[in-house]
Amino acid sequence: MLYFIGLGLGDVKDITVKGLEIVRQCSRVYLEAYTSILTVGKEALEEYYGRELLLADRDMVEQQADEILKGAVVSDVAFLVVGDPFGATTHSDLVLRALNAGIQYRIIHNASIMNAVGCCGLLLYNFGETVSIVFWTDTWRPESFYDKIKKNRDMGLHTLCLLVYQSPLFPGVERFEPPRYMTVAQAAEQLLEILQNRRDRGEELAMIEDTVCVGLARIGAEDQTIRSGTLQELASCDLGGPLHSMIISGHLHPLEVDMLKLFSGPEGLKTLKMTDSSTYGS
Amino acid sequence: MLYFIGLGLGDVKDITVKGLEIVRQCSRVYLEAYTSILTVGKEALEEYYGRELLLADRDMVEQQADEILKGAVVSDVAFLVVGDPFGATTHSDLVLRALNAGIQYRIIHNASIMNAVGCCGLLLYNFGETVSIVFWTDTWRPESFYDKIKKNRDMGLHTLCLLVYQSPLFPGVERFEPPRYMTVAQAAEQLLEILQNRRDRGEELAMIEDTVCVGLARIGAEDQTIRSGTLQELASCDLGGPLHSMIISGHLHPLEVDMLKLFSGPEGLKTLKMTDSSTYGS
Numbered sequence: 001m002l003y004f005i006g007l008g009l010g011d012v013k014d015i016t017v018k019g020l021e022i023v024r025q026c027s028r029v030y031l032e033a034y035t036s037i038l039t040v041g042k043e044a045l046e047e048y049y050g051r052e053l054l055l056a057d058r059d060m061v062e063q064q065a066d067e068i069l070k071g072a073v074v075s076d077v078a079f080l081v082v083g084d085p086f087g088a089t090t091h092s093d094l095v096l097r098a099l100n101a102g103i104q105y106r107i108i109h110n111a112s113i114m115n116a117v118g119c120c121g122l123l124l125y126n127f128g129e130t131v132s133i134v135f136w137t138d139t140w141r142p143e144s145f146y147d148k149i150k151k152n153r154d155m156g157l158h159t160l161c162l163l164v165y166q167s168p169l170f171p172g173v174e175r176f177e178p179p180r181y182m183t184v185a186q187a188a189e190q191l192l193e194i195l196q197n198r199r200d201r202g203e204e205l206a207m208i209e210d211t212v213c214v215g216l217a218r219i220g221a222e223d224q225t226i227r228s229g230t231l232q233e234l235a236s237c238d239l240g241g242p243l244h245s246m247i248i249s250g251h252l253h254p255l256e257v258d259m260l261k262l263f264s265g266p267e268g269l270k271t272l273k274m275t276d277s278s279t280y281g282s
Numbered sequence: 283m284l285y286f287i288g289l290g291l292g293d294v295k296d297i298t299v300k301g302l303e304i305v306r307q308c309s310r311v312y313l314e315a316y317t318s319i320l321t322v323g324k325e326a327l328e329e330y331y332g333r334e335l336l337l338a339d340r341d342m343v344e345q346q347a348d349e350i351l352k353g354a355v356v357s358d359v360a361f362l363v364v365g366d367p368f369g370a371t372t373h374s375d376l377v378l379r380a381l382n383a384g385i386q387y388r389i390i391h392n393a394s395i396m397n398a399v400g401c402c403g404l405l406l407y408n409f410g411e412t413v414s415i416v417f418w419t420d421t422w423r424p425e426s427f428y429d430k431i432k433k434n435r436d437m438g439l440h441t442l443c444l445l446v447y448q449s450p451l452f453p454g455v456e457r458f459e460p461p462r463y464m465t466v467a468q469a470a471e472q473l474l475e476i477l478q479n480r481r482d483r484g485e486e487l488a489m490i491e492d493t494v495c496v497g498l499a500r501i502g503a504e505d506q507t508i509r510s511g512t513l514q515e516l517a518s519c520d521l522g523g524p525l526h527s528m529i530i531s532g533h534l535h536p537l538e539v540d541m542l543k544l545f546s547g548p549e550g551l552k553t554l555k556m557t558d559s560s561t562y563g564s
Contacts, residue, residue, distance in 0.1 A: 011300075013298065014391075017297060020299055087407075089535075121377070256374075
């Protein structure tokens with residue numbers, strides 16, 4: 001049996017009781033360590049589980065899946081994933097390879113950023129398509145995520161923006177470089193630049209510098225930080241260490257506004273009172 | 283401190299280790315029992331936690347929140363929610379009441395249907411707005427969820443349809459009636475009827491009887507069942523006990539199709555091969 005086990009978002013104790021029992025009885029335990037991270041590292045997990053963990057980078061999962069699957073017809077192998085196991089396509093691929101090799105699989109679910117963002121008070125039912133924001137380079141400055149935000153806003157929906165986490169275990173990234181992650185401030189800066197570009201082109205804007213946004217850092221961890229404010233305000237916020245994500249609000253329900261006020265600075269509080277987020281455009 | 287603790291989706295062991303530790307040391311533990319259910323009941327949870335649970339119905343959470351909050355300034359109270367705690371608005375309300383009373387709160391996240399649906403192989407990033415489907419009566423037959431599905435399909439996005447669960451703990455529902463839940467087959471029947479209505483009116487359709495859909499039952503439980511097939515096929519499927527949910531596919535990525543094939547009957551398999559879900563309309 002191949003077990004896909006979600007680890008949740010914070011630390012060692014965010015695994016479920018069921019997940020922990022399985023980890024402790026499997027013959028090999030892999031830690032998928034390239035799509036996301038906990039606030040604790042491999043060593044802390046090993047100590048808590050009382051098990052050695054084998055680090056699985058993307059190359060291994062995509063190119064050497066046989067190594068992970070070895071022996072799993074007769075014994076149990078666990079594949080640990082931060083958050084919930086089914087965010088990334090490569091895990092579907094591993095399911096198909098397992099079944100092809102006659103190996104059954106089972107999923108032990110857990111919280112992921114996709115549902116835990118509900119903690120800021122914006123209703124999950126009011127979110128549209130999720131977007132990803134990556135680092136711009138001098139020659140590659142994709143703006144397509146903005147167009148998705150626009151479509152969501154046109155329908156009054158919020159947009160969860162996942163901010164890139166570049167693991168040193170990702171192929172093509174130098175192994176001994178430290179991991180890079182995008183901050184809420186960096187993502188807000190990119191969006192401000194896109195707004196200016198679109199304004200220069202005479203486009204009708206989907207949002208403005210005053211649109212209510214939410215910055216989230218280390219959701220699920222003891223020191224998680226949530227900051228609500230205008231896009232402009234978030235461009236200069238410092239929410240601390242990784243991982244970060246951001247929400248661009250759509251139409252706000254009064255109860256959602258009340259919740260967001262909990263997370264605004266003194267300036268943000270004023271803005272949230274004044275801004276009618278259902279009024280779009282520049 | 284008021285702890286909001288997600289219980290996950292399956293049985294007693296789907297709580298996180300952190301959540302379980304908190305439950306065992308709180309002075310009072312409430313079980314929110316009106317938005318969703320586990321495959322096990324209150325008694326099984328009480329036995330596993332070694333704690334008495336106080337059942338919180340919607341009336342209590344909305345009208346008698348003071349009872350839940352009593353003493354939580356100086357001691358710890360836990361509020362248990364199936365899935366993740368922040369799907370329902372009434373829990374935001376409880377957060378605000380707690381803070382108003384000078385009580386701090388903390389959230390222990392867990393899997394919810396909103397992210398666990400990824401187990402069928404459809405990518406969470408490719409979902410649009412989530413919709414709810416309720417029981418029609420002779421005089422009340424809302425079709426608005428179909429229009430949301432249409433908007434999602436127009437953008438190539440999948441739609442998660444949450445099917446109503448009517449708890450006997452819900453106000454207005456007779457206390458001694460058994461709980462009612464909608465099956466995938468019932469939801470598919472409603473959609474088929476809407477398609478016919480819209481066709482009769484000469485509307486361009488967002489989907490057809492052959493559109494690829496996914497029925498999901500008891501996700502996260504040992505006996506979870508996933509069935510992929512056309513809408514027509516799902517209208518006659520029997521996926522067993524509650525809770526059910528359904529997905530209307532949008533544009534399908536080849537890897538998503540490969541995953542959906544795992545869950546199709548012999549007929550469905552043929553259909554999934556033949557249907558190009560990116561071709562909409564009738």
